[in-house]
Amino acid sequence: MKTTTARRQGGSAPRSRAGIHPPPARKRHQASGSPVRILTAVPICDGHDSAINTINLELIHHGIEVIYLGYHRSARDIARAAIQEDARAIGISSYNGGHVEFFGEVIEFLKKNGAGDIGVFGGGGGTITPADARLLAKKGVDRIFSAGTRLAEIVEFVKTRYGAPGIPTASRTTILTDRRLAKLLTVAELNVRGSRFEVRGSAKPSRVVGITGPGGAGKTTLIDELAMRFLRSDPKARVAILSHDPSLAGQGALLGDRATMIYSQDDRVFMRSLATRGQAGGLSPATKRCLQVLKPSGFDLVLVETVGIGQEAMPFGRELINQTVLVMSPDYGSRLQLQKIVMLQEADVVVVNKSDLAGAKTAAAEIEQYLVLNHRGQKLISTVAKRHRDPGVDELFRWLGS
Amino acid sequence: MSALAEVTRAVEDYNRFVEEQVGRARTDGQFREQMLNRWRAGCAGVGIVTTPTGLKLPRLALPQTDEPGEIARYLFGEGLPGEFPFMNAAYRQMYLQVAGVAAGPNRKSPIGNVESEEPTRLFAGLGVAEDTNQRFHYLTRQQRSIRLSTAFDGPTLYGLDSDTDGVFGKIGEGGVAIDMVEDMERLYAGFPLGDEHFSVSMTINGPAPIILAMYVAAAKRRFGPEIVSKLRGTVQGDILKEVQAQNEIIFPIEASLRFLTDMVEFTTTHMPRWYPISISGYHIAEAGATPVQQAAYTLANGFTYAELFRERGLEVNRFGPRLSFFLDCGLDIEYLALARVCRKLWAVGMRDVFGANAPAQLFKLHTQTSGRSLIAQEFKGNLTRTAVELMLAYINATNSCHSNSADEPFTTPSEEYVRLAAQAQAVLLEETGLFQFMMNTLGGSPGMKIVEQTVEEGVLSEFRAIDRLGGVLAAIEHRYQRSQIQAAAHRYEQQINNGVRRIIGLNRYRDAADTRPALSVVRTPRRQKRLQIDRLEKFKRNHRAEAGRALEALAQTVESGGNVFAELVRTVEHCSLGQITARLHELVGHYRPAI
Numbered sequence: 003m004k005t006t007t008a009r010r011q012g013g014s015a016p017r018s019r020a021g022i023h024p025p026p027a028r029k030r031h032q033a034s035g036s037p038v039r040i041l042t043a044v045p046i047c048d049g050h051d052s053a054i055n056t057i058n059l060e061l062i063h064h065g066i067e068v069i070y071l072g073y074h075r076s077a078r079d080i081a082r083a084a085i086q087e088d089a090r091a092i093g094i095s096s097y098n099g100g101h102v103e104f105f106g107e108v109i110e111f112l113k114k115n116g117a118g119d120i121g122v123f124g125g126g127g128g129t130i131t132p133a134d135a136r137l138l139a140k141k142g143v144d145r146i147f148s149a150g151t152r153l154a155e156i157v158e159f160v161k162t163r164y165g166a167p168g169i170p171t172a173s174r175t176t177i178l179t180d181r182r183l184a185k186l187l188t189v190a191e192l193n194v195r196g197s198r199f200e201v202r203g204s205a206k207p208s209r210v211v212g213i214t215g216p217g218g219a220g221k222t223t224l225i226d227e228l229a230m231r232f233l234r235s236d237p238k239a240r241v242a243i244l245s246h247d248p249s250l251a252g253q254g255a256l257l258g259d260r261a262t263m264i265y266s267q268d269d270r271v272f273m274r275s276l277a278t279r280g281q282a283g284g285l286s287p288a289t290k291r292c293l294q295v296l297k298p299s300g301f302d303l304v305l306v307e308t309v310g311i312g313q314e315a316m317p318f319g320r321e322l323i324n325q326t327v328l329v330m331s332p333d334y335g336s337r338l339q340l341q342k343i344v345m346l347q348e349a350d351v352v353v354v355n356k357s358d359l360a361g362a363k364t365a366a367a368e369i370e371q372y373l374v375l376n377h378r379g380q381k382l383i384s385t386v387a388k389r390h391r392d393p394g395v396d397e398l399f400r401w402l403g404s
Numbered sequence: 405m406s407a408l409a410e411v412t413r414a415v416e417d418y419n420r421f422v423e424e425q426v427g428r429a430r431t432d433g434q435f436r437e438q439m440l441n442r443w444r445a446g447c448a449g450v451g452i453v454t455t456p457t458g459l460k461l462p463r464l465a466l467p468q469t470d471e472p473g474e475i476a477r478y479l480f481g482e483g484l485p486g487e488f489p490f491m492n493a494a495y496r497q498m499y500l501q502v503a504g505v506a507a508g509p510n511r512k513s514p515i516g517n518v519e520s521e522e523p524t525r526l527f528a529g530l531g532v533a534e535d536t537n538q539r540f541h542y543l544t545r546q547q548r549s550i551r552l553s554t555a556f557d558g559p560t561l562y563g564l565d566s567d568t569d570g571v572f573g574k575i576g577e578g579g580v581a582i583d584m585v586e587d588m589e590r591l592y593a594g595f596p597l598g599d600e601h602f603s604v605s606m607t608i609n610g611p612a613p614i615i616l617a618m619y620v621a622a623a624k625r626r627f628g629p630e631i632v633s634k635l636r637g638t639v640q641g642d643i644l645k646e647v648q649a650q651n652e653i654i655f656p657i658e659a660s661l662r663f664l665t666d667m668v669e670f671t672t673t674h675m676p677r678w679y680p681i682s683i684s685g686y687h688i689a690e691a692g693a694t695p696v697q698q699a700a701y702t703l704a705n706g707f708t709y710a711e712l713f714r715e716r717g718l719e720v721n722r723f724g725p726r727l728s729f730f731l732d733c734g735l736d737i738e739y740l741a742l743a744r745v746c747r748k749l750w751a752v753g754m755r756d757v758f759g760a761n762a763p764a765q766l767f768k769l770h771t772q773t774s775g776r777s778l779i780a781q782e783f784k785g786n787l788t789r790t791a792v793e794l795m796l797a798y799i800n801a802t803n804s805c806h807s808n809s810a811d812e813p814f815t816t817p818s819e820e821y822v823r824l825a826a827q828a829q830a831v832l833l834e835e836t837g838l839f840q841f842m843m844n845t846l847g848g849s850p851g852m853k854i855v856e857q858t859v860e861e862g863v864l865s866e867f868r869a870i871d872r873l874g875g876v877l878a879a880i881e882h883r884y885q886r887s888q889i890q891a892a893a894h895r896y897e898q899q900i901n902n903g904v905r906r907i908i909g910l911n912r913y914r915d916a917a918d919t920r921p922a923l924s925v926v927r928t929p930r931r932q933k934r935l936q937i938d939r940l941e942k943f944k945r946n947h948r949a950e951a952g953r954a955l956e957a958l959a960q961t962v963e964s965g966g967n968v969f970a971e972l973v974r975t976v977e978h979c980s981l982g983q984i985t986a987r988l989h990e991l992v993g994h995y996r997p998a999i
Binding site: 045046047048049050051052055056059060070072073074076077078098099100101102103104107127128129131148149150152153154218223226258261262264388389390391 | 557558559561562564569570571572573574575577578646650651652656659690691692779780781783812813814815882890893894897898901910927991992993994996997998999
């Protein structure tokens with residue numbers, strides 16, 4: 003799961019020369035109205051996610067976008083993710099002891115990668131004593147919430163401490179570190195007036211694969227498995243993942259795709275999570291701009307995952323996406339008739355995932371017939387993404403590489 | 405139809421059957437006589453005990469009725485202690501003081517003279533193996549029987565070696581660090597592992613087969629191979645609840661279940677006194693589930709395991725008696741009868757769906773008081789909370805119990821509070837008159853009956869919901885249990901925040917000052933952590949030659965479908981926990997976390 007090859011190079015983004023044109027600092031921009039983005043996680047060897055789940059829910063209901071990394075995550079994974087996501091702060095919920103070392107490690111990683119401005123706060127019920135909390139404050143932790151803290155107090159803290167609109171800046175260094183790429187993406191996401199988003203790299207444009215399909219079909223698992231195969235097939239390969247999750251109406255969002263990923267917690271993977279922020283169709287208003295940044299940044303592969311959506315329309319335009327994959331589960335029949343699935347006409351590959359379920363063969367046969375009538379040479383692949391070394395995922399991987 | 409649907413129907417059928425018997429007892433003269441005779445014989449056979457104040461009491465408290473319908477309702481609906489459907493107790497006699505008891509008029513009383521077992525379990529785990537070993541010896545110096553319950557540190561729970569990058573701070577925190585078979589030898593050094601008054605319990609799940617294999621190997625090193633059949637204890641090994649609540653699973657579900665089944669197959673054959681799985685609701689409840697959800701998911705998981713073991717070809721009457729359960733006991737009113745309902749539903753399901761005989765119908769229960777109900781503010785109030793929970797647990801005739809230390813919300817329990825917690829149990833069982841003289845003293849109040857019915861309905865309705873999703877495993881894929889538990893947890897927090905749920909010292913009668921004492925917190929010193937790593941490195945050096953071969957033999961067993969547990973007992977001689985899990989991950993992958 004962990005690689006150390008990229009450690010000296012400062013992250014997953016390849017070294018390529020990149021240019022960005024940030025606005026003059028005094029110029030007004032749109033950042034002030036955009037939601038606060040923070041990342042939350044539970045430390046390594048700790049599965050206590052009950053408190054953080056509750057806090058995540060409370061935060062997103064108060065307009066905050068929470069990128070949730072899940073439990074049993076190393077300090078390195080947490081710091082890397084926060085940098086890539088350009089989160090304003092990291093919230094760590096620790097119940098299994100060793101917190102003094104752990105918080106310290108996270109802060110060290112951040113500083114080492116020039117991201118010391120990312121705030122760190124946390125809690126651990128009563129397991130973190132007042133003396134520990136004082137020690138952690140010295141190490142640079144902004145706040146430790148003790149047992150019995152009201153949820154409202156945490157929300158208030160996050161909003162006031164990390165909610166002040168920052169001016170997104172992207173330094174003019176030419177080494178494209180994770181940190182810098184993340185800042186470029188923030189500029190792109192906020193659509194800062196006066197900025198252009200192209201990255202002038204010497205690298206050839208990445209292949210971009212768009213992956214869509216209904217919720218629960220297994221898109222995230224499939225992407226993680228593909229990323230793993232990609233990393234293993236080439237010890238230098240670098241992957242970018244642009245993932246989307248829905249915003250609650252007028253509120254925050256829980257960006258949780260990272261939490262279910264195993265192999266993508268890797269220095270050679272750059273992942274960014276976007277909230278849809280009110281846009282229908284499975285992508286964010288900023289998707290296109292973000293792809294304009296990612297595509298020339300020297301990745302070997304860029305995977306774009308949409309929100310789990312209905313199948314009435316293809317979310318991707320052709321200009322930035324090289325291939326499109328529609329992921330379905332075999333139980334579509336009860337919910338949709340194939341004829342209505344516009345994406346079946348458009349997708350380059352149709353994946354019937356969870357093909358270990360009853361009825362999967364029938365489903366695959368039906369879809370096959372449909373695709374044949376399309377006369378577009380579309381590929382059908384049956385997978386069980388959750389299965390280790392699944393031959394279907396191998397086939398999809400080979401096809402994407404061809 | 406999933407087993408769960410069959411169980412639901414069996415319970416409904418059984419409830420109808422009970423009502424029919426009630427009606428019959430009231431209308432059918434011959435049946436009525438039969439009931440009354442059985443009742444009189446039961447009452448007459450009960451021994452008499454004399455209390456220290458000179459009071460003479462029956463050994464068993466029975467409802468005062470001579471109405472045949474009510475008698476039938478009692479005998480069939482809840483059963484005498486130790487009789488189907490075991491609502492009152494799994495055994496005829498529990499907690500009763502044996503010494504100094506006046507003999508009853510009838511020496512062959514149905515209550516018998518079973519020697520009662522000490523129900524107190526002593527949970528510990530900190531630092532390196534010797535630290536925990538010392539704690540065990542300290543805790544057990546005055547115990548009649550030795551029942552050790554072991555907590556492991558985070559790296560061990562996740563199958564990682566202590567020298568793994570980034571886990572240094574976690575070594576020996578919250579539990580003992582175990583990396584290899586030598587650690588296991590040190591952990592239980594000085595204890596008579598094969599003795600019938602000795603048992604260990606190991607709270608570990610994802611890597612449970614590897615850890616138990618280390619225990620078996622360590623026991624063999626000390627006592628020779630013949631010790632294996634005498635080993636007595638429990639390993640938690642409950643994968644399903646990990647996926648639903650506790651998140652300490654490391655291999656994908658299917659592989660985890662296969663390793664578990666291998667272990668169950670091995671222990672039922674070679675370790676007849678071992679409990680290879682403790683089907684646990686505790687962590688489900690601690691993660692936020694309501695008491696009904698706790699009972700429902702735990703039972704449903706239990707029936708799923710039974711189905712799985714049956715599919716493997718294991719005989720229900722062999723593995724059934726080796727299943728045990730572990731529930732949380734908190735302060736909600738459901739706990740007045742939760743375990744009683746569980747015993748009944750398990751017995752009916754096992755008998756009528758799985759065809760189990762009496763020993764395989766028993767829902768043998770270990771209870772732990774609720775950790776979640778304890779708070780850090782004015783923490784000595786936790787002594788009261790735990791005492792009330794203990795009382796509820798014993799009213800529910802738990803077979804064994806662990807009481808939490810009052811200082812647990814903010815630290816690894818200190819010796820002072822561990823001792824107070826254990827004493828609370830002794831006070832309740834040995835000092836008060838509530839449990840030592842009569843069986844069932846507090847059973848069967850009108851309120852308890854109402855709670856029983858309501859809880860049972862709630863559990864059956866959860867069974868139906870899970871069945872509609874296709875059974876436990878399919879429901880897991882839908883994140884059903886997780887999302888239900890998370891919703892309940894969120895509701896609980898909101899209730900604390902808005903005052904619907906009153907917590908004294910937290911949102912009611914709160915002392916303005918934080919009364920937490922300046923603690924001398926139990927932490928594992930850096931030198932102990934270093935020591936653990938040094939030992940591990942030495943172990944790896946010493947076994948470098950054999951480790952590769954041992955791992956390959958293990959891999960072959962995994963690939964060929966052999967019994968992985970039997971092989972693990974050999975692998976652990978040369979390989980560390982982390983080396984083994986790493987090889988297994990290559991073969992079967994990683995568990996993909998759910999949120």
